[in-house]
Amino acid sequence: MQRRLKSSAIICVGSLLVLAWRPTFADEFTPADIKLWQDEYLVVVKQGRELFTSDKLGTNGVACVQCHPNAANTHPETYPKFQKQLGHVAPLWEMINWCIRNPLEGKDLAADDPRMIALQAYITYERRGVKLEPGKH
Amino acid sequence: MSYMNRRDFLKSSSALLAASTLPLSLIEIAYADTSQNFTFAYISDAHIQHIKGKEFVRNWDRGLIRAVAETNLMDPKPDFVMFGGDMGQLGKREEINHGLELLAPLTYQKHFVIGEHDYYLDLGEYWQKIIGPLHYSFDHKGVHFVVLNSILTYDDWTYNRWPSAEERMLQMADLDNPNGSPFMVGEKQRAWLKQDLAKINHATPLVVFSHSPLQKIYRGWNFWTEDAEQVQALLAPFKKVTVLYGHVHQIQYNQIGTISFHSAMATAWPWPYPATYAQAQSFLPKLTVEMNRADPFFERDATGWQYIDVYSGHVREHYQLAENTRRTVAFNPKTGQPEDTRYQAPDRRLLSQNHY
Ligand SMILES: [Fe+2]
Numbered sequence: 350m351q352r353r354l355k356s357s358a359i360i361c362v363g364s365l366l367v368l369a370w371r372p373t374f375a376d377e378f379t380p381a382d383i384k385l386w387q388d389e390y391l392v393v394v395k396q397g398r399e400l401f402t403s404d405k406l407g408t409n410g411v412a413c414v415q416c417h418p419n420a421a422n423t424h425p426e427t428y429p430k431f432q433k434q435l436g437h438v439a440p441l442w443e444m445i446n447w448c449i450r451n452p453l454e455g456k457d458l459a460a461d462d463p464r465m466i467a468l469q470a471y472i473t474y475e476r477r478g479v480k481l482e483p484g485k486h
Numbered sequence: 487m488s489y490m491n492r493r494d495f496l497k498s499s500s501a502l503l504a505a506s507t508l509p510l511s512l513i514e515i516a517y518a519d520t521s522q523n524f525t526f527a528y529i530s531d532a533h534i535q536h537i538k539g540k541e542f543v544r545n546w547d548r549g550l551i552r553a554v555a556e557t558n559l560m561d562p563k564p565d566f567v568m569f570g571g572d573m574g575q576l577g578k579r580e581e582i583n584h585g586l587e588l589l590a591p592l593t594y595q596k597h598f599v600i601g602e603h604d605y606y607l608d609l610g611e612y613w614q615k616i617i618g619p620l621h622y623s624f625d626h627k628g629v630h631f632v633v634l635n636s637i638l639t640y641d642d643w644t645y646n647r648w649p650s651a652e653e654r655m656l657q658m659a660d661l662d663n664p665n666g667s668p669f670m671v672g673e674k675q676r677a678w679l680k681q682d683l684a685k686i687n688h689a690t691p692l693v694v695f696s697h698s699p700l701q702k703i704y705r706g707w708n709f710w711t712e713d714a715e716q717v718q719a720l721l722a723p724f725k726k727v728t729v730l731y732g733h734v735h736q737i738q739y740n741q742i743g744t745i746s747f748h749s750a751m752a753t754a755w756p757w758p759y760p761a762t763y764a765q766a767q768s769f770l771p772k773l774t775v776e777m778n779r780a781d782p783f784f785e786r787d788a789t790g791w792q793y794i795d796v797y798s799g800h801v802r803e804h805y806q807l808a809e810n811t812r813r814t815v816a817f818n819p820k821t822g823q824p825e826d827t828r829y830q831a832p833d834r835r836l837l838s839q840n841h842y
């Protein structure tokens with residue numbers, strides 16, 4: 350334990366040296382940075398689209414896209430919202446798991462599973478530009 | 487009948503609405519030659535999906551099994567059943583065989599339209615061997631019926647683009663695939679259609695079946711037929727023409743000139759209306775009162791099948807909806823277009839018919 354703390358301290362000192370060598374501040378980002386971050390996001394969107402159209406999320410070969418072309422009728426802009434059948438206010442990922450369990454006959458993904466994050470990145474990307482209306486039915 | 491219902495009923499005393507609330511047997515009397523009256527059932531988009539061995543996706547199986555069971559209980563009995571295409575999901579022999587097995591209990595004569603999910607694996611080879619031709623016509627009690635294969639596409643896409651038949655099928659099976667290709671009837675089949683119609687009197691009621699809409703609604707999902715206008719031009723001389731189509735898994739109807747258009751619900755699953763895809767523009771006919779928004783917690787919600795009568799020479803389509811109130815869309819001779827007999831007026835629509 351102590352040894353691990355010591356080595357962390359060394360890494361911290363090392364990082365500080367790097368920072369001192371090339372200082373950056375929170376308010377400094379360039380168009381190149383924005384492009385980089387946007388590209389990172391789009392990579393995950395693409396992974397989400399692949400999962401959305403694949404037969405790998407469930408056990409019966411059914412894919413999300415079979416019922417939701419271009420992720421239409423998923424309404425990410427309305428979540429979290431009260432789901433009568435679940436009996437509580439649910440976030441989008443909980444409904445995605447409902448679909449994975451039922452039409453896809455598969456197993457739930459954890460909320461922070463990279464695949465769940467990718468699915469949400471894709472679904473919201475297809476709905477970009479639509480105003481947020483949490484709770485809407 | 488509650489006070490509200492009775493008042494609504496009295497208020498809407500139009501013959502059309504009153505007729506829709508009467509038992510079907512009474513509607514028949516309205517026409518002179520009742521011996522010629524007939525109905526037929528229309529079942530579409532079963533999407534039977536093979537998993538492995540003898541396993542198929544249970545949900546889609548149930549939709550077709552239910553439609554077949556209910557069709558067998560119909561009164562009056564239909565003269566025949568039309569299957570509207572997309573029997574399978576990936577065109578596999580297992581899927582077509584299993585679909586036919588589930589349709590076998592039907593006690594009526596059957597006719598078939600081919601869908602893209604049945605075609606793009608072997609280009610209709612097995613279908614033609616076991617079911618029949620991809621386009622044909624027949625006459626029944628004074629109505630001329632035509633079946634078209636409307637899901638053909640450009641030869642280059644079909645023959646030169648894909649490394650295997652399986653890959654081609656997968657590419658066409660994804661509705662929203664940007665690497666897909668638009669549907670068409672094609673020049674050869676249009677020439678056949680022209681010849682077939684040449685011998686038919688223009689006063690004969692004409693009913694045309696296609697899998698894709700013979701009108702242009704949204705190209706991105708192939709709610710579309712590339713040569714729709716050319717096909718419409720061949721149908722236009724007839725006084726009473728109806729085009730019935732599957733593929734869209736939702737209620738649509740329209741009137742273009744003398745041609746009425748009606749869609750079929752799927753037995754498998756519903757599709758969103760194209761306008762709900764925020765990144766594209768669709769041309770859903772303004773006339774259409776949309777189906778109820780699907781509640782996924784009810785497995786069969788927004789699925790169904792339909793039975794149809796052509797008593798007046800125009801189509802009256804009765805949507806048999808598994809989890810919703812049934813709907814009837816019928817040609818209204820006063821307005822010259824198909825209309826929902828209950829929900830057409832904007833103030834009669836349901837909250838759940840609002841899609842976004
Ligand atoms: Fe279909």
Ligand SMILES: [Fe+2]
Nearest residue numbers: 572601602733
């Ligand atoms: Fe189709």
